Amino acid sequence: MNYHWNWGVFLARTPSGESTYLGWLLQGLWWTVALSLAAWALALLLGTIFGVLRTVPGRWLPGLGAAYVELFRNVPLLVQLFSWYFVMPELLPRAWGDAIKQLDPMLQQFLAAWLCLGTFTAARVAEQVRAGIGSLPRGQRAAGLALGLTLPQTYRHVLLPMSFRIIVPPLTSEFLNVFKNSAVASTIGLIELSRQSQQLVDYTAQPYEAFIAVTLLYLLVNVVVMGGMRWVESRSRVPGFIGSK
Amino acid sequence: MSYRRLLPAALALALALPAGAAELTGTLKKVKESGTITLGHRESSIPFSYYDDQQHVIGYSQEFMLHAVDAVKKDLKLAKLDVKLLPVTSQNRIPLVENGTVDLECGSTTNNLERQKQVDFSTTIFVIGTRLLVRKDSGIKDFPDLAGKNVVTTAGTTSERLLRKYNEEHKLGMKIISAKDHGESFLTLETGRAAAFMMDDALLYGELAKAKRPGDWVVVGKPMSREAYGCMLRKGDAPFKKVVDAAITRLMTSGEAAKIYAKWFQHPVPPKGLNLNFPLSDDMKALFAHPNDKALD
Incomplete structure (x- = not known):
């Protein structure tokens, strides 16, 4: 294969002249990080709610939690994204749908990708939360209630603080997955990191440099996230439980 | 016909003498040895290269590509050539040709100078x-x-x-x-x-x-x-390009290309049976009269 390597391409100016190709990649990285962090916040919030719902006594609320998890976990991510982006505006009342479609395209794409990634990851987080709560001795819930705490208070002060500290390691891998899954946003045109790399290929015809650079950037992001989560893990270990020393 | 009977014998002879007329290189060598050629096509470039409702690849460029494959088969004197079709996108087509996954891609790919640094283009098939x-x-x-x-x-x-x-x-x-x-x-x-x-x-x-x-x-x-649209092939593979170019040029000068044009642009085409009513432009007339592989930018 007679490939013509050119690593200097990243410092070359883009045809529109407003930045270098490296600038494009960093801009893509910014969108990837912004999207992933926003989606992760949504996922933690929704995931906690639905995870807790799956463990409360009764029939309807756990059923609701289970329905959410099954729906969002069993439909391919790409299908969900297309549904949020293409189908949802058509299902809303005409005026709302049109209003959404007149927004800045970048904002539309970001919103659709954020909802998609957030709700999808939430289903997975919900399962971790449920597992965390389920791993606690049953006596903890009983003790909380016996002390006179209400059920929400028992969750707030006894069950959730314990279970969250136990599930930090599995949450780390979900957190990493958000960053990797964020690449699907490129299919609806959001110019995030993987889309920028494709754009680089189109403009410079130097595919290998572009893909290698993007691989390294994803790796860098994930190493930072992993380091951060390791730190959280070491600070939040519960003595006497799984993962503690 | 006695010639038909002679063909297998002639082939066996050709295979027994590896150093025949000229040493094969590049794509032609690969095709000869593996008995297969991998073609890149598009999924929704109507009417150039796309799926019909039975998921067959059809289109204007696809016809040119198949004619080129026939020419390759004839040039290599192969009795049988397996054709593998691989759908490509705007974004992956160049890397796939470069890394050897796809041998020839005729779809709706513009021949420009930037791309010529990484791949070669056949004689232009459309403007x-x-x-x-x-x-x-x-x-x-x-x-x-x-x-x-x-x-x-x-x-x-x-x-x-x-x-x-x-x-x-x-x-x-x-x-x-x-x-x-x-x-x-x-x-x-x-x-x-x-x-x-x-x-x-x-x-x-x-x-x-x-x-x-x-x-x-x-x-x-x-x-x-x-x-200018051209078929993409690996850079620096002159013998393969020569066979493909000759096939396309022959279609144009023989008037066959004009028929293919009429079929896809002036008659009803799948999937909806609509006629695109796209008249033959001056650029296209010039191309058919003087086939070339120049980029226009």
Whole structure:
């Protein structure tokens, strides 16, 4: 294969002249990080709610939690994204749908990708939360209630603080997955990191440099996230439980 | 016919004498040894290269590609050649040709100088102009009318690049949406997300043919550029290029190409049986008269 390597391409100016190709990649990285962090916040919030719902006594609320998890976990991510982006505006009342479609395209794409990634990851987080709560001795819930705490208070002060500290390691891998899954946003045109790399290929015809650079950037992001989560893990270990020393 | 009977014997003889007329190299050698050739095609470049409703690959470029494959088969004197079809996108087509996954790609790929650094192009098979598809009642007549509007184009195409540059240079404040493929671009236009879809005119006519109500749409604007479509093949593979070029040139000079053109652009085509009514342009007439492999930019 007679490939013509050119690593200097990243410092070359883009045809529109407003930045270098490296600038494009960093801009893509910014969108990837912004999207992933926003989606992760949504996922933690929704995931906690639905995870807790799956463990409360009764029939309807756990059923609701289970329905959410099954729906969002069993439909391919790409299908969900297309549904949020293409189908949802058509299902809303005409005026709302049109209003959404007149927004800045970048904002539309970001919103659709954020909802998609957030709700999808939430289903997975919900399962971790449920597992965390389920791993606690049953006596903890009983003790909380016996002390006179209400059920929400028992969750707030006894069950959730314990279970969250136990599930930090599995949450780390979900957190990493958000960053990797964020690449699907490129299919609806959001110019995030993987889309920028494709754009680089189109403009410079130097595919290998572009893909290698993007691989390294994803790796860098994930190493930072992993380091951060390791730190959280070491600070939040519960003595006497799984993962503690 | 006694010649038919002789053919296998002749083939066996040819195989027994590896150093025949000339040592094969590159793609031809690979094809000869493996008995297969991998062709890259598009999924929704109507009417150049796309799936019909039975998921067969059809189209104008596809016919050129198959003629080229016949020529390869004849050139190598192969009794049987397995043809593998691989769908490619605007974004992965160049890497796939480069890394050897795809041997030949005829779709709707513009031959330009940038791309010539990485791949070679066959004799041009089509010449297009980049224009706009808009709703008939939108009031958009040409590119300057796009100021402040949402405009969609397909990611990884020359149109995307031209449009971004034009927007930057003329400070039009357009919001540019880059969709994954032509089908998705048109969906973006049809659902009202964008006011116009910029693309190669022939492809716009093709998308029009897929619309729910083709009468609502119209192709407008002075072409922003003229571009030559060619088949992509690996860089520096002169013997293979020679066979492909000769096949395409023969189609053009024999008048066969004009028939293929009429079939895809002036007669009803799948999937909706609509006639694109796209007349043979002066550029195309010139090409058929004098086939060449020049980039136009």
